[in-house]
Amino acid sequence: MTRAVGRTADWFTSPVPRGRIAAFRTLIYLFVAADLVIFTPWVRQHADTPTDLYQPLLIGRLLPLPVPTPLLVHAIFWTLLAVALAAATGRAPRLLGWTVFALYFEWMIIAMSYGKVDHDRFGLLVALAALPTAGRARHGEADRTEAGGWALRVTQIAVVCTYFLAAWAKLRFGGLDWTTSSVLAWAIVRRGTELAHLVAGVPYLLILGQFGIIAFELASPLIFVLRGRWRLRAVAFFYGFHLATFATITISFAPHLAAMAAFLPLERVRPVRAVRGFVAARRGHVGDHERAVVSEGGHLLS
Template identity: 25%
Template sequence: MRRLLARFDRAFFAEAPPERLALLRLLVGAFALVYLCARAVHLQRVGHLPPGSFKPIGVVSVLSAPLPLWAVRGLTGAAIAAGAAFVAGYRFRVAGPLFSALLLWVLSYRNSWGMVFHTENLLVLHVIALSLGAAADVYSLDARAARVSWERGAAPAPDGRYGWPIRLFCAITVTSYFIAGVTKLRNSGLDWATSDILRNYIAYDNVRKVALGDTHSPLGGALVRYRFLFPPLALGSLAMELGAPLALFSRRIAVVFCGAAWLFHLGVLLTMAILFPYPLLGVAFAGFFELEKVRDLRRPRRAGAIIEDRRA
């Protein structure tokens, strides 16, 4: 048992450079901030809905009645302000947890009025994970105050405190997909991969949208004519979801998982016109990659240019 715990400790708290965690903060924080700003009007509009439509979920369950409109607007504005501080890395020890709490509340409050946007869950959990770590030690306003000491050779070095938030980020990602796969098995069993369940679901979704005058997928409507296409697609999605935890143990498997999950969401968009922007933009999978190496892509070119200049 001790050996198992020791191996878990070494894996979960594996060293990582501070730049990787900071870049992850910038990517996820920027997405969350833009998302809040883009939906600000919609998030506040629930204040005009009939009180009888209020069905509190999650953390909002502490409420027995809707908040006044001024409180809804104030919390939305506060979430946007805290999001800006999160991205900028300004007083992150306070701004990080504050933003995660406000983001959780604001989105949960909106989802307490009918339709639940499950696409937001992974984003909120990722923000919470990053807010708990030292994600603003570099590439932040907080880091400016420490720049003098860094110039003397005390710059943050790779450390486990930069690694564990990234590992938690990745663990949350694979868990969300694994739960989706288990849910498919619980609801449909292996029939999900051997029957017309996926085909019928795509057909139903598009017919319903056409009837309601909503955006639908002409491609999905055309493909349901070809029955043989859907069992392999259903089996592939199930394998990707149930195999997701393996991505935590191998970088190669992680790359395969990220690619398969991205293709899955692309397929959902093309066949059902359902957009999952967070994974489709790749932000949801950013924790699996060495983000800090992106800046090194141009270095060989620069070195080559210097050599050529010297020869000339």
């Protein structure tokens, strides 16, 4: 029993390079900033929505959180945008990290308390709650951290739960009949692309697709038993699934895709080194060009 508990604890806190935490942190906080201005700019419209239409989610009633007003909505937007960009630098990871989580959490309450609740934000919210506990980390740092391993692990679990619980909801409310229903056909009618309409013309392909979706979502926890390249291939399949979803019915799941990067060896991505290399290459190119011009000019003068 003691050994089993110990192994479980080791699995939850399996150490990872600090460079991976630094890269994941930068990615997540930059996504939050992008989310405000690209993916969910419509949330700012709630500043002008009548307050009697605000029906807060359960968590918003339990805390309780304030009713959105123009001052509150715009203040959260600009403050969160500035703090997220600052947090992406890796400075003051706990102070800025907890601030981003609190502000984004309230931003999502405002977004989802008017009748529509998205489930693609779960993994991102867990990542925002876990990252402040990971401590300091720098890009390219090879030292390993158990606190960082825990932050990534709980994010990975949240990502997988998003799939598995989606299948559970389908079977709970639609039963096995969901697999043979017209769910995908209805989605294609509502928001399908030209590619989707081509796919819909193939007999029984949509039904097979629905069986495949249920099987994929139920099997998603198996990613935790995969190792090395097999796990990376599974993650690539996850991303491919969402690429196909966007290409056919234009649902992006962008927050979920950002959180899913917790499975990737992001420490191999060195943005600072890449930028420095690009700048050095450009300088070298310009220097070579100038030397060539001087040399050619001297040749002509001679």
